[in-house]
Amino acid sequence: MTVHFIGAGPGDPELLTLKARRLIAACPVCLYAGSLVPPEVVAGAPEGARVLDTAAMTLEETHGEIVAAHARGQDVARVHSGDPSLYGAIAEQIRRLRAENIPYEIVPGVPAYAAAAAALGQELTIPEVAQSLVLTRVSMQSTAMPEGESLENFARTGATLAIHLGIRNLREIVRVLTPHYGADCPVVVAYRVGWPDESLIRGTLTDIREKVRAEKITRTALILVGPALDAARDFADSALYDPARPHILRPVAGVKLVEDHNI
Numbered sequence: 001m002t003v004h005f006i007g008a009g010p011g012d013p014e015l016l017t018l019k020a021r022r023l024i025a026a027c028p029v030c031l032y033a034g035s036l037v038p039p040e041v042v043a044g045a046p047e048g049a050r051v052l053d054t055a056a057m058t059l060e061e062t063h064g065e066i067v068a069a070h071a072r073g074q075d076v077a078r079v080h081s082g083d084p085s086l087y088g089a090i091a092e093q094i095r096r097l098r099a100e101n102i103p104y105e106i107v108p109g110v111p112a113y114a115a116a117a118a119a120l121g122q123e124l125t126i127p128e129v130a131q132s133l134v135l136t137r138v139s140m141q142s143t144a145m146p147e148g149e150s151l152e153n154f155a156r157t158g159a160t161l162a163i164h165l166g167i168r169n170l171r172e173i174v175r176v177l178t179p180h181y182g183a184d185c186p187v188v189v190a191y192r193v194g195w196p197d198e199s200l201i202r203g204t205l206t207d208i209r210e211k212v213r214a215e216k217i218t219r220t221a222l223i224l225v226g227p228a229l230d231a232a233r234d235f236a237d238s239a240l241y242d243p244a245r246p247h248i249l250r251p252v253a254g255v256k257l258v259e260d261h262n263i
Contacts, residue, residue: 001069001070001073001074001075001076001102001103002075002076002103002104002105003066003075003076003078003097003102003103003104003105004023004027004075004076004077004078004104004105004107005078005080005084005088005090005093005094005104005105005106005107006020006023006024006077006078006079006080006084006107006109007020007080007081007082007083007084007085007088007106007107007108007109007110007111008020008032008037008041008079008080008081008082008109009041009081009082009109009110009115009194010081010082010110010111010112010115010116010193010194010195011036011037011038011041011081011192011193011194011195011198012115012194012195013038013040013041013043015109015110015115015194016041016109017107017108017109019107020079020107020109021044023075023077023107024041024042024044024045024077024079025044025045025046026046026075027045027046027049027074027075027076027077028046028048028049028050028069028074028075029049029050029065029066029069029074029075029076029077030042030045030049030050030051030052030076030077030079031052031054031062031065031066031076031077031078031079032051032052032053032054032077032078032079032080033053033054033055033079033080033081034053034054034055035055036080036081036082036220037079037080037081038195041079042077042079045077050065050069052065059092059093062078062093063093063096066078066093066097066102067100067102070100070102078090078093080109081109081112082109082110082111082112083108083109083110083111084106084107084108084109085106085108086111086135086164087137087164087165090106112162112164112190112193112222113133113135113162113222113224115190115193115194116162116188116190116193116200116222116224117224119190119193119198119200120188120190120200120229120231121231122229122231123228124160124162124224124226124228124229125160125228126227126228126233126235127235127236127237127238128235128236129227129228129233129235130158130159130160130226130227130228131159132157132159132160133159133160133161133162134154134157134159134160134161134162135162135164136149136151136154136161136162136163136164137163137164137165137166138151138163138165138166138169138172138173151163151173151176151177152176152180155176155177155180155181156180158180158181158226158227159226160224160225160226160228160229161177161223161224161225161226162222162223162224163222163223163224163225164222164223166223167189167212167217167218167219167221167223168218168219170208170209170212170223171209173223173225174205174208174209177205177225178205181205181225181226181227182205183204183205183206184204184205184206185204185205185225185226185227186202186203186204186225186226186227186229186230187202187203187204187205187208187223187224187225187229188200188201188202188203188223188224188229189201189203189208189211189212189217189221189222189223189224190221190222190223190224191215191217191220191221192220192221193222199215199217201215201217205225
């Protein structure tokens with residue numbers, strides 16, 4: 001018996017990995033976070049499977065379902081949104097599984113920031129503009145942020161920010177980021193990416209709050225901030241394909257590179 005923590009991606013069932021789809025179709029027990037994972041994602045569960053939406057369940061209740069499945073020798077598909085490694089709340093579940101010697105594995109999924117970038121049709125790391133992506137969140141009613149991981153500290157880097165769980169704190173986010181990024185810095189609020197009602201709201205630190213308020217968005221949104229989001233911005237080509245910069249797979253024309261097998 002194994003508990004499979006499965007990343008379901010942002011919502012689009014077609015973004016499930018082949019392994020995720022196979023496991024959901026094979027497990028007689030399926031526990032999924034229904035507030036963030038649409039029913040279509042687990043529609044492929046086998047006939048007669050025990051399929052439960054855990055949105056209203058406590059940690060102990062979900063763990064109880066897993067322990068019962070373990071006693072029956074039944075595999076469990078524990079389906080989370082996005083990728084389980086990021087804000088998946090699997091660490092506390094794994095701690096309990098380890099304490100009771102219940103086997104588990106993690107199946108990665110498409111993270112929300114990657115799906116949002118794809119929906120926008122652009123890259124989040126632009127040469128000489130931003131080469132880092134910071135995945136973070138803000139503290140509201142959830143667990144406090146560790147000391148040093150403040151939004152202001154991350155803003156000092158100038159990196160592209162992907163802020164989770166912060167749409168209700170947008171006023172404070174704008175206040176903290178504006179001195180570092182400037183009032184005209186591009187912002188995108190990606191709402192329910194991969195769902196039928198997906199919405200991408202583009203703005204700046206000056207007007208994004210007004211635009212979000214007009215759309216009445218209060219949850220299930222990812223906030224992207226940074227100069228790399230300016231689709232019209234001019235920038236240098238990456239050195240990756242620069243003919244003047246040879247590497248082992250692409251030597252400079254007329255020059256033969258000898259591969260050193262001792263390296």
